[in-house]
Amino acid sequence: MQHIAKIMMASNRIALLSHVSPDGDTLGSCFALQLALQALGKEVEVVTGEEIPPIFDFLNGRYLIETEKIYDTVVCLDCGDIGRLKDRKALFDRATTTINIDHHMTNSNFAQHNVVEEHASTSEMVLALIERLGAPLTKEIATWLYVAITTDTGGFKYSNTKAETHVTIAKLMAYDLDIAEINRRIFEMMTLTKLKLTAHTMSNIHFYENGKIAVATLDYETLHQAQAESGDIDGLTRIPISVEGVEVGMLATEVVKGEIKISFRSNRYVNVAEIATKYGGGGHAKAAGCSVNGEMEHILADILLTVTNALNKE
Amino acid sequence: MQHIAKIMMASNRIALLSHVSPDGDTLGSCFALQLALQALGKEVEVVTGEEIPPIFDFLNGRYLIETEKIYDTVVCLDCGDIGRLKDRKALFDRATTTINIDHHMTNSNFAQHNVVEEHASTSEMVLALIERLGAPLTKEIATWLYVAITTDTGGFKYSNTKAETHVTIAKLMAYDLDIAEINRRIFEMMTLTKLKLTAHTMSNIHFYENGKIAVATLDYETLHQAQAESGDIDGLTRIPISVEGVEVGMLATEVVKGEIKISFRSNRYVNVAEIATKYGGGGHAKAAGCSVNGEMEHILADILLTVTNALNKE
Numbered sequence: 337m338q339h340i341a342k343i344m345m346a347s348n349r350i351a352l353l354s355h356v357s358p359d360g361d362t363l364g365s366c367f368a369l370q371l372a373l374q375a376l377g378k379e380v381e382v383v384t385g386e387e388i389p390p391i392f393d394f395l396n397g398r399y400l401i402e403t404e405k406i407y408d409t410v411v412c413l414d415c416g417d418i419g420r421l422k423d424r425k426a427l428f429d430r431a432t433t434t435i436n437i438d439h440h441m442t443n444s445n446f447a448q449h450n451v452v453e454e455h456a457s458t459s460e461m462v463l464a465l466i467e468r469l470g471a472p473l474t475k476e477i478a479t480w481l482y483v484a485i486t487t488d489t490g491g492f493k494y495s496n497t498k499a500e501t502h503v504t505i506a507k508l509m510a511y512d513l514d515i516a517e518i519n520r521r522i523f524e525m526m527t528l529t530k531l532k533l534t535a536h537t538m539s540n541i542h543f544y545e546n547g548k549i550a551v552a553t554l555d556y557e558t559l560h561q562a563q564a565e566s567g568d569i570d571g572l573t574r575i576p577i578s579v580e581g582v583e584v585g586m587l588a589t590e591v592v593k594g595e596i597k598i599s600f601r602s603n604r605y606v607n608v609a610e611i612a613t614k615y616g617g618g619g620h621a622k623a624a625g626c627s628v629n630g631e632m633e634h635i636l637a638d639i640l641l642t643v644t645n646a647l648n649k650e
Numbered sequence: 651m652q653h654i655a656k657i658m659m660a661s662n663r664i665a666l667l668s669h670v671s672p673d674g675d676t677l678g679s680c681f682a683l684q685l686a687l688q689a690l691g692k693e694v695e696v697v698t699g700e701e702i703p704p705i706f707d708f709l710n711g712r713y714l715i716e717t718e719k720i721y722d723t724v725v726c727l728d729c730g731d732i733g734r735l736k737d738r739k740a741l742f743d744r745a746t747t748t749i750n751i752d753h754h755m756t757n758s759n760f761a762q763h764n765v766v767e768e769h770a771s772t773s774e775m776v777l778a779l780i781e782r783l784g785a786p787l788t789k790e791i792a793t794w795l796y797v798a799i800t801t802d803t804g805g806f807k808y809s810n811t812k813a814e815t816h817v818t819i820a821k822l823m824a825y826d827l828d829i830a831e832i833n834r835r836i837f838e839m840m841t842l843t844k845l846k847l848t849a850h851t852m853s854n855i856h857f858y859e860n861g862k863i864a865v866a867t868l869d870y871e872t873l874h875q876a877q878a879e880s881g882d883i884d885g886l887t888r889i890p891i892s893v894e895g896v897e898v899g900m901l902a903t904e905v906v907k908g909e910i911k912i913s914f915r916s917n918r919y920v921n922v923a924e925i926a927t928k929y930g931g932g933g934h935a936k937a938a939g940c941s942v943n944g945e946m947e948h949i950l951a952d953i954l955l956t957v958t959n960a961l962n963k964e
Contacts, residue, residue: 491806491807492805492806492819492829493829493830493833493837494830495829498823499819499821499823500820502816502817502819502820502823503816503817503820505806505813505816506814506817514809515811516808516809519807524888525892527893528894531852531855531892532852535852538845538846538848538852539849539853574838578839578840578845579839579840579841580841580842603834
């Protein structure tokens with residue numbers, strides 16, 4: 337990280353780029369680094385390519401959606417490959433120096449300078465960089481880093497959480513963070529639309545194979561009537577699998593008429609990546625997804641057969 | 651903690667007592683200490699006075715509900731006062747030596763030896779004691795301590811979470827804990843009954859005062875039909891307050907016909923302890939409760955008036 341810090345100290349106009357469909361880690365990394373570099377007298381802009389999710393509004397991050405400006409240095413944060421920049425590739429290409437800081441070990445090393453390390457979040461690398469830069473840590477910076485880490489680890493619950501993650505959080509908490517309020521905003525608060533969709537999902541779960549398979553559906557009419565946005569659907573995929581005794585949980589959503597997206601989750605022994613792959617999708621053994629065009633009922637009947645076979649094979 | 655460790659080393663038959671309606675902290679403290687003392691060759695029993703919540707079954711804690719035995723030393727863990735032992739007071743009174751280890755600063759110091767310190771959980775004091783005893787930390791002990799801490803801090807989200815809490819968790823994670831599975835069991839998995847009651851609560855919220863007040867109800871018929879147990883209702887109190895824009899959230903439940911329990915939560919400025927106190931209850935400024943006998947509809951209409959006044963007074 338030493339040579340990255342040197343490049344930044346030699347730069348005057350810096351752009352920080354988040355990935356498409358920005359999450360807490362990419363945004364927390366951008367805004368924390370922006371504040372640190374600004375404290376060192378640098379001109380720094382975060383360029384996102386899109387509006388950021390309203391869930392982060394309470395933190396007042398300052399950003400541009402797009403810009404025609406030219407920067408000395410462009411830094412991509414939490415971007416696994418150049419495609420994650422979308423239209424901002426032009427901005428990236430215009431820069432004299434390009435840097436890529438990421439924690440995805442599959443990173444394509446697309447910049448001039450690439451730092452890819454395995455951590456729970458990219459923001460932990462940003463903290464190391466800020467320390468290298470000698471910029472002062474502030475409550476605001478620590479808050480963004482906390483948000484980045486807690487969102488990327490599902491509130492320290494996912495298996496990517498490491499002992500070092502908690503050590504970093506302990507360090508950040510020295511800055512008098514209002515963690516109760518941060519966590520309320522990030523994990524508890526929901527829109528009325530999300531409340532209704534959650535209730536609808538919970539009320540419309542069908543169980544098969546003695547309760548080992550749970551299928552929830554949100555069809556076009558329901559989602560259209562609720563004027564659902566993607567932020568309202570995020571997280572609902574975890575509902576069917578959370579019921580006691582379920583081994584495979586599925587959520588089928590139809591945001592676009594006739595386009596059925598199915599999210600699969602499994603608990604212990606069914607490999608849902610194999611199932612999703614059969615329908616043109618993919619993913620991990622315990623979390624996968626696919627998208628199939630057609631009528632929800634027919635598609636689900638077919639997939640249910642495949643899931644039942646996979647379940648009974650074990 | 652040094653003198654407590656000495657007493658334990660001199661004891662042969664030790665009973666560890668959890669508090670009534672046992673939670674993760676009291677149980678995690680008991681089972682972790684039991685395992686550590688057993689490794690030192692002591693005869694140790696956890697005596698709970700009741701079945702422990704099924705959510706902890708996957709950890710296979712060994713305990714007695716009651717016993718007529720006499721112990722050299724009895725240790726109360728996470729018990730604020732002697733009343734928290736209920737019928738096990740007799741067992742406590744029979745012991746030669748009594749110890750009280752707790753993190754509630756209001757503790758009544760009811761034992762011969764009392765150690766009361768301010769921590770997020772009692773289990774952090776148990777960890778210090780285990781270290782003093784020189785007992786080896788194992789994955790099983792570390793898992794119980796992790797469960798104790800994460801349940802008492804709401805998954806590290808509540809304001810009682812301290813930097814030292816995360817430092818302790820980092821230490822425990824060195825024992826190869828399966829945190830994804832632990833957290834799934836503790837925070838995600840729900841019974842079918844809990845799923846239905848959650849959906850019902852979410853579908854039955856009424857909003858008042860421009861969405862600033864949210865009231866959910868679970869009446870006797872609903873709870874009776876669902877055969878709800880207290881574990882199914884826990885946590886539902888957080889639903890009304892979690893909707894965007896709500897300042898006061900209330901959940902009214904009627905487990906016993908004609909006995910209406912109301913839980914209040916507030917976000918920022920309304921003191922719900924004052925409201926609950928007016929109806930014979932109490933609590934904290936942002937989380938309080940009361941119990942009123944009568945008809946749900948009438949009681950809620952009256953309380954709603956009080957809440958509206960409190961809201962508009964600010």
